[in-house]
Amino acid sequence: MPEKARLMQGNEACTMAAIAAGLEFYAGYPITPSTEIAEICAEELPKVGGKFIQMEDEIGSISACIGASLTGAKAMTATSGPGFSLMQESIGYASLCEIPVVIIDVQRVGPSTGMPTSPAQGDLMQVRWGTHGDHPIIALAPGNVKECYELTFRAFELSEKYRVPVVVLTDEVIGHMREKVVLPDSEGYTIPRRAMPQSPAGYKPYAADPQGGVPLMAPFGTGYRWHCTGLFHDENGAPSSKPAVASALMRRLNLKIESKADELADCVAEGLEDCDIAVVSFGSSAMAALSAVRRSRSEGDKVGMLRLKTIWPFPSATVQRLLAPAKKILVPEMNLGQLALEIERAAGCERPVIRLGKVNGELFHPDEVFAAIKEAF
Amino acid sequence: MAEFLSYFRQDRLPHIWCPGCGNGTVTGALIRAIDKLGLDKNNIVVVSGIGCSSRAVGYLDFDTLHTTHGRAIAFATGVKLARPRLKVIVITGDGDSAAIGGNHLIHAARRNIDITTIIINNNIYGMTSGQASPMTPHGMLGTTAPYGNVEYNFDLCELAKAAGATYVARATTYHYVLLEDLISKALMHKGFAVVEALSQCPTYFGRKNKIGGAVDTLNWIKEQTVNVKAAAALPAEKRAGKILIGELHSVEKAEFTQQYLELIARVQRANPTYARNKGVPGCELNSD
Numbered sequence: 303m304p305e306k307a308r309l310m311q312g313n314e315a316c317t318m319a320a321i322a323a324g325l326e327f328y329a330g331y332p333i334t335p336s337t338e339i340a341e342i343c344a345e346e347l348p349k350v351g352g353k354f355i356q357m358e359d360e361i362g363s364i365s366a367c368i369g370a371s372l373t374g375a376k377a378m379t380a381t382s383g384p385g386f387s388l389m390q391e392s393i394g395y396a397s398l399c400e401i402p403v404v405i406i407d408v409q410r411v412g413p414s415t416g417m418p419t420s421p422a423q424g425d426l427m428q429v430r431w432g433t434h435g436d437h438p439i440i441a442l443a444p445g446n447v448k449e450c451y452e453l454t455f456r457a458f459e460l461s462e463k464y465r466v467p468v469v470v471l472t473d474e475v476i477g478h479m480r481e482k483v484v485l486p487d488s489e490g491y492t493i494p495r496r497a498m499p500q501s502p503a504g505y506k507p508y509a510a511d512p513q514g515g516v517p518l519m520a521p522f523g524t525g526y527r528w529h530c531t532g533l534f535h536d537e538n539g540a541p542s543s544k545p546a547v548a549s550a551l552m553r554r555l556n557l558k559i560e561s562k563a564d565e566l567a568d569c570v571a572e573g574l575e576d577c578d579i580a581v582v583s584f585g586s587s588a589m590a591a592l593s594a595v596r597r598s599r600s601e602g603d604k605v606g607m608l609r610l611k612t613i614w615p616f617p618s619a620t621v622q623r624l625l626a627p628a629k630k631i632l633v634p635e636m637n638l639g640q641l642a643l644e645i646e647r648a649a650g651c652e653r654p655v656i657r658l659g660k661v662n663g664e665l666f667h668p669d670e671v672f673a674a675i676k677e678a679f
Numbered sequence: 680m681a682e683f684l685s686y687f688r689q690d691r692l693p694h695i696w697c698p699g700c701g702n703g704t705v706t707g708a709l710i711r712a713i714d715k716l717g718l719d720k721n722n723i724v725v726v727s728g729i730g731c732s733s734r735a736v737g738y739l740d741f742d743t744l745h746t747t748h749g750r751a752i753a754f755a756t757g758v759k760l761a762r763p764r765l766k767v768i769v770i771t772g773d774g775d776s777a778a779i780g781g782n783h784l785i786h787a788a789r790r791n792i793d794i795t796t797i798i799i800n801n802n803i804y805g806m807t808s809g810q811a812s813p814m815t816p817h818g819m820l821g822t823t824a825p826y827g828n829v830e831y832n833f834d835l836c837e838l839a840k841a842a843g844a845t846y847v848a849r850a851t852t853y854h855y856v857l858l859e860d861l862i863s864k865a866l867m868h869k870g871f872a873v874v875e876a877l878s879q880c881p882t883y884f885g886r887k888n889k890i891g892g893a894v895d896t897l898n899w900i901k902e903q904t905v906n907v908k909a910a911a912a913l914p915a916e917k918r919a920g921k922i923l924i925g926e927l928h929s930v931e932k933a934e935f936t937q938q939y940l941e942l943i944a945r946v947q948r949a950n951p952t953y954a955r956n957k958g959v960p961g962c963e964l965n966s967d
Contacts, residue, residue, distance in 0.1 A: 327761050348946040353760050353939060358786040362753035369757025395747050522742040523765045525721040529737055531745035540691055541737060
């Protein structure tokens with residue numbers, strides 16, 4: 303075990319996990335603070351027979367990933383705010399056409415060019431609603447380097463299983479922070495792989511099993527000869543503008559993920575059982591928040607901490623249950639209250655949800671969160 | 680005729696194109712070229728973007744990919760690099776490839792990736808009913824150029840050639856035999872191949888510009904063109920303003936995906952003990 307211990311940064315951990323999960327194809331465009339992911343892929347993927355391509359922009363990057371995924375290859379791209387904005391249309395395509403793809407979004411301060419080398423968490427809503435139309439998406443938020451590895455691996459599992467784009471939502475600090483990580487042992491582990499049909503005879507590319515709502519995906523070039531279109535389509539993949547077809551497709555697509563919200567819920571709770579004040583956060587903000595919460599508790603205050611690792615689908619029921627004892631909820635985040643909105647929606651009723659937003663490119667200091675907790679009492 | 684129908688998803692017909700549209704002619708030329716070459720249906724992926732011409736893929740019995748506007752070549756790049764054994768064909772229009780997708784066109788050409796790109800150029804945005812495109816000639820009309828187009832159009836073939844495409848050809852829906860022949864050659868070419876098919880949109884371009892119906896628009900296209908071989912013998916004043924058709928550029932150059940496969944082989948030879956790090960989703964962290 304010790305020989306596998308590595309000092310690595312979050313971006314590197316994401317990449318190592320992707321390769322471990324069977325990444326075969328990476329297309330990307332340089333952008334701070336995600337670029338290391340592209341650089342490592344360029345170097346490492348050929349060693350395992352995988353492909354790397356630097357595309358002409360982020361629109362091309364996500365498009366090439368979707369094309370590769372259609373042939374059965376596991377595909378990933380990485381970017382940050384401005385590039386993530388450019389990718390949105392084709393993310394919607396992958397969502398509608400149910401094509402697995404993993405996107406690492408290493409958040410930086412925005413809007414626009416913003417502060418490219420500083421951390422932020424302002425993409426929380428963009429990751430959910432960035433593309434037009436109701437659509438399913440999964441977003442996971444690592445809180446340290448170890449979780450960059452675990453959640454990127456998980457992103458591939460979920461993307462393959464549900465045929466949905468999965469975003470790993472990190473930030474400049476999580477991406478560039480270095481920690482000692484012991485890579486897991488590979489023995490007995492199976493690389494995630496999407497379910498495939500057995501025979502081209504009678505294959506309907508969008509006929510979903512009624513249980514899970516996920517159709518079987520035939521790789522291009524294997525004799526199935528199916529049509530993939532961003533137009534609304536029927537079970538056969540034929541374009542359709544019939545209201546009944548459109549409605550059935552949209553409801554199945556969205557239910558496929560929303561119905562799994564609690565199953566997909568992943569969070570770390572501490573001291574919530576008897577708390578008066580609950581602090582809810584994610585990503586690098588949660589590091590300072592946890593430190594502040596522990597200090598408050600050591601001083602005898604009833605404060606608990608909830609850190610979300612699954613952001614979308616939003617784990618409303620889980621959050622509601624865990625936050626039940628709290629009289630007030632404090633939400634430190636590096637934006638002006640995007641997570642707080644969801645907390646208000648899921649668990650707010652008649653309890654104040656206090657926004658502690660920070661958008662100056664600096665991390666929270668534990669003292670700031672500590673002071674906010676004091677003030678909340 | 681019947682043997683060509685087997686290349687179509689007959690349950691998806693009739694198509695949505697207007698009477699007199701040239702898209703069917705170009706699609707027919709592609710199918711006949713594929714048939715003549717005896718390409719394996721199961722090894723072909725046809726990719727398109729958005730627009731009238733891009734709807735062709737929905738009718739074809741291959742693995743087909745109808746993508747977002749302008750991105751067909753980028754999607755196709757992913758398909759081809761992931762699985763270089765596949766024959767990847769792009770069908771796109773002038774708006775799709777020269778406006779919103781222009782960046783992908785020139786970069787695919789620069790890479791010399793083995794994709795056959797057929798650009799159906801009807802000088803107009805047909806799907807959205809007649810707006811000027813980057814291929815609307817100077818002075819002509821579109822609904823967004825109601826007083827005449829004050830912009831200039833590209834020479835798409837010169838553009839593709841300058842960007843690095845290794846096979847470039849142009850034909851028209853009038854010169855059908857030539858079109859089929861050039862598509863065949865493009866399909867056999869190893870590298871980025873562009874065939875521009877000048878095509879008629881009688882509904883919007885022909886009518887708006889008072890050219891007339893489908894046959895008149897077809898003749899209007901024909902009269903502007905001269906074969907590249909014939910042009911060589913013409914005096915300069917007779918060539919002026921003419922659009923060259925025929926094979927315009929064909930060179931041999933190492934192809935992108937082939938070079939990448941060679942790169943993989945080279946890297947793997949240099950790293951013989953490298954094994955894919957198969958991980959499990961649960962690693963240890965020595966600090967909290």
